[in-house]
Amino acid sequence: MSSTAGTRTGRRHRVRDEALAEILRTGRRLLVEEGPGAVTLRAIAREMGMTAPGLYRYYAGHRDLIQALxxxxxxxxxxxxxxxxxxxxxxxxxxxxxxxxxxxxxxxxxxxxxxxxxxxxxxxxxxxxxxxxxxxxxxxxxxxxxxxxxxxxxxxxxxxxxxxxxxxxxxxxxxxxxxxxxxxxxxxxxxxxxxxxxxxxxxxxxxxxxxxxxxxxxxxxxxxxxxxxxxxxxxxxx
Amino acid sequence: MSSTAGTRTGRRHRVRDEALAEILRTGRRLLVEEGPGAVTLRAIAREMGMTAPGLYRYYAGHRDLIQALxxxxxxxxxxxxxxxxxxxxxxxxxxxxxxxxxxxxxxxxxxxxxxxxxxxxxxxxxxxxxxxxxxxxxxxxxxxxxxxxxxxxxxxxxxxxxxxxxxxxxxxxxxxxxxxxxxxxxxxxxxxxxxxxxxxxxxxxxxxxxxxxxxxxxxxxxxxxxxxxxxxxxxxxx
DNA sequence: CCCCGAAAGTTAACGGTGTTAGCAATTGCT
DNA sequence: AGCAATTGCTAACACCGTTAACTTTCGGGG
The missing domain is CATH 1.10.357.10 (Tetracycline Repressor, domain 2)
Incomplete structure (x- = not known):
């Protein structure tokens, strides 16, 4: 719990942050290319090669994702x-x-x-x-x-x-x-x-x-x- | 086809116009009370005691209804x-x-x-x-x-x-x-x-x-x- | 007056959405 | 090595717009 504070959950956090960023990146791309109505949980997941419920591991829901974006x-x-x-x-x-x-x-x-x-x-x-x-x-x-x-x-x-x-x-x-x-x-x-x-x-x-x-x-x-x-x-x- | 121009399809038109108006009135109420996301074909129809496809007799679709509103x-x-x-x-x-x-x-x-x-x-x-x-x-x-x-x-x-x-x-x-x-x-x-x-x-x-x-x-x-x-x-x- | 045809409204269905529950698998840390 | 957290999945539910096909209603012309 105490040691390795620098790399504490190091890799975990890094890959997670990258996932968070990729979700936003994908949402942004959809927003630009197909308009605001297209930035959808399922569409983002689809673009990323996963399924919509998986995104809930990163954002509490559609609203939170939009807010982060x-x-x-x-x-x-x-x-x-x-x-x-x-x-x-x-x-x-x-x-x-x-x-x-x-x-x-x-x-x-x-x-x-x-x-x-x-x-x-x-x-x-x-x-x-x-x-x-x-x-x-x-x-x-x-x-x-x-x-x-x-x-x-x-x-x-x-x-x-x-x-x-x-x-x-x-x-x-x-x-x-x-x-x-x-x-x-x-x-x-x-x-x-x-x-x-x-x-x-x-x-x-x-x-x-x-x-x-x-x-x-x-x-x-x-x-x-x-x-x-x-x-x-x-x-x-x- | 020609005669009765004044009352031409008189009653028909009147009740139809009233329906058109009621749809808009209902949509307006939903817009006011529950926000823009709530003005929905199904919700409007539900409020009016009918089903969504019935609305297509009056408006070509959701877009047209919103535009009329x-x-x-x-x-x-x-x-x-x-x-x-x-x-x-x-x-x-x-x-x-x-x-x-x-x-x-x-x-x-x-x-x-x-x-x-x-x-x-x-x-x-x-x-x-x-x-x-x-x-x-x-x-x-x-x-x-x-x-x-x-x-x-x-x-x-x-x-x-x-x-x-x-x-x-x-x-x-x-x-x-x-x-x-x-x-x-x-x-x-x-x-x-x-x-x-x-x-x-x-x-x-x-x-x-x-x-x-x-x-x-x-x-x-x-x-x-x-x-x-x-x-x-x-x-x-x- | 009656009957016909147009208009109105229905149910069923398809594909899309957000969201939840429950399960399987990966994987980092001890 | 094994524990446990994290991650992602499938299935399902309740909504949405829209279409197709069917039934009912009813006004107006013969």
């Missing part, structure tokens, strides 16, 4: 965003934020099914326990954007409203507690939520195909909106 | 918006638009499942023929907002960008053709799309529960955004 996608998106940010290491935060937002749109358009799984509905099938896995990975994603906004705020360019609704303050404080690192001003969190809402709308409406009726190429609208957002954040550079 | 919900939403507008008949268009936007949010929050069906859809079940029924009813809904923006534009308050992207112009012209009544300036359509995108983001992010992590009561944020939108539309009154 969701988490991994949040992580992938977060990585894509940080990569985009670090592709311009010397740039000022405004420019970096711009690139991050562009990367969000790019990722959404390149992976519409994945984006839909993350942001379309609370869940495809009506049920999510309110505060669970999505929290952690979701924050790792949102944190990338929030962090850049904090940097912008440090430069004194953001001028958030000073008259925050009292009801908000209590809630924003709760959000702040969830964040690691140095405390973030409440006003910045307010600005973050407002800007994120706007960014979400712009990207989602396009990725969900709700603009197909009007525009074949909504990029100009996106860039215009991006200008607007960054202007609101006090970023003058373009 | 979607259309009826678009109509209901459009009616709710026009009602909200007409509740302030003497108000200037800016005020009316404000009330319409508020009603949109109110409706979305009061009917989250319905809202999800209308606006989170293209994904969920992998299949929607791109340009079909949703067009008509969808426009009846969007037209309410567009119409008010046209009125605002007539007052000369909207100052849209004069340098429209050339690629846009062709597409916006197509949109304009879909609209009945007098021709709408392309710039107004541009502003409509931009504002609708923003409005959608604000309402959807809240209705889909993506703000639960941060705010219990996002109404102040919504009102702030609404102010912003209407200011952008040149409406000074509050």
């Amino acid at each position: 969701t988490s991994s996608l949040y992580d992938e998106l977060a990585t894509a965003l940080t990569d985009a940010r670090d592709r311009h290491p010397a740039a000022e935060p405004g420019r970096q934020l711009r690139e991050v937002c562009r990367e969000l749109r790019h990722w959404a358009l390149a992976h519409p099914n994945e984006f839909g799984l993350l942001f379309a509905k609370p869940v495809t099938d009506a049920d999510t326990t309110p505060g669970t896995v999505a929290h952690d990975s979701g924050w790792r994603f949102g944190g990338v954007i929030l962090e850049l906004m904090v940097q912008l705020w440090r430069r004194g360019t953001i001028h958030p409203p000073t008259d925050l609704d009292p009801a908000w303050v209590r809630q924003l404080e709760e959000v702040r507690e969830h964040l690691s690192g140095e405390p973030v001003p409440l006003e910045v969190i307010y600005v973050f939520v407002a800007c994120w809402t706007r960014l979400y709308g712009t990207v989602a409406v396009e990725a969900f195909g709700h603009l197909d009726f009007a525009l074949a190429d909504p990029e100009p609208l996106f860039e215009h909106t991006l200008d607007d957002i960054l202007t609101a954040l006090g970023d003058t550079a373009r | 979607t259309s009826s919900l678009y109509d209901e939403l459009a009616t709710a918006l026009t009602d909200a507008r007409d509740r302030h008949p003497a108000a200037e268009p800016g005020r009316q638009l404000r009330e319409v936007c508020r009603e949109l949010r109110h409706w979305a929050l009061a009917h989250p499942n319905e809202f999800g069906l209308l606006f989170a859809k293209p994904v969920t079940d992998a299949d929607t023929t791109p340009g079909t029924v949703a067009h008509d009813s969808g426009w009846r809904f969007g037209g309410v907002i567009l119409e008010l923006m046209v009125q605002l534009w007539r007052r000369g308050t909207i100052h849209p960008p004069t340098d429209l992207d050339p690629a846009w112009v062709r597409q916006l012209e197509e949109v304009r053709e879909h609209l009945s009544g007098e021709p709408v300036p392309l710039e107004v359509i541009y502003v409509f799309v931009a504002c609708w995108t923003r409005l959608y983001g604000t309402v959807a992010v809240e209705a889909f529960g993506h703000l639960d992590f941060a705010l219990a009561d996002p109404e102040p944020l919504f009102e702030h955004t609404l102010d912003d939108i209407l200011t952008a539309l040149g409406d000074t009154a509050r």
Whole structure:
């Protein structure tokens, strides 16, 4: 029970983790190639050359599997965003934020099914326990954007409203507690939520195909909106 | 074949229409009470005291039924918006638009499942023929907002960008053709799309529960955004 | 008025789904 | 070497959409 702590259940864990990963990989492939309705326990098992009940050794059920897939996608998106940010290491935060937002749109358009799984509905099938896995990975994603906004705020360019609704303050404080690192001003969190809402709308409406009726190429609208957002954040550079 | 045009197949049609309506009513109830995953052919038939194959006399399949339900919900939403507008008949268009936007949010929050069906859809079940029924009813809904923006534009308050992207112009012209009544300036359509995108983001992010992590009561944020939108539309009154 | 044919609704069946129970086999650790 | 945990299987149940073939109902034209 005590010795061999380093390799403790070493091989077991390794092969198990690989199985967990392969399940997610297969589910992801089905999601991409055949849409959200195709990511099914039986289909995943079939692809992997096993049977559906076997998957229950790895995930408690379909819901849990989807949730794990969701988490991994949040992580992938977060990585894509940080990569985009670090592709311009010397740039000022405004420019970096711009690139991050562009990367969000790019990722959404390149992976519409994945984006839909993350942001379309609370869940495809009506049920999510309110505060669970999505929290952690979701924050790792949102944190990338929030962090850049904090940097912008440090430069004194953001001028958030000073008259925050009292009801908000209590809630924003709760959000702040969830964040690691140095405390973030409440006003910045307010600005973050407002800007994120706007960014979400712009990207989602396009990725969900709700603009197909009007525009074949909504990029100009996106860039215009991006200008607007960054202007609101006090970023003058373009 | 020719005579009795007024009551032509009179009773038949009436009872059939009532059946069509009852199916939609039942599906709606299941959607509301048990979520989107519960609106099922068999469940609807069960609720109505019949069997699933019987429904095929009324709808070609599950997809068609959902599409019909979607259309009826678009109509209901459009009616709710026009009602909200007409509740302030003497108000200037800016005020009316404000009330319409508020009603949109109110409706979305009061009917989250319905809202999800209308606006989170293209994904969920992998299949929607791109340009079909949703067009008509969808426009009846969007037209309410567009119409008010046209009125605002007539007052000369909207100052849209004069340098429209050339690629846009062709597409916006197509949109304009879909609209009945007098021709709408392309710039107004541009502003409509931009504002609708923003409005959608604000309402959807809240209705889909993506703000639960941060705010219990996002109404102040919504009102702030609404102010912003209407200011952008040149409406000074509050 | 009656009868016919269209419309409505039924049962049976096929293939798909998530999920559970129980059993067999592999395999790492002591 | 043997124990026990882990893994995967088959069988089964309850759902789902959809089709085929049959029966019943009933409005309207002769």
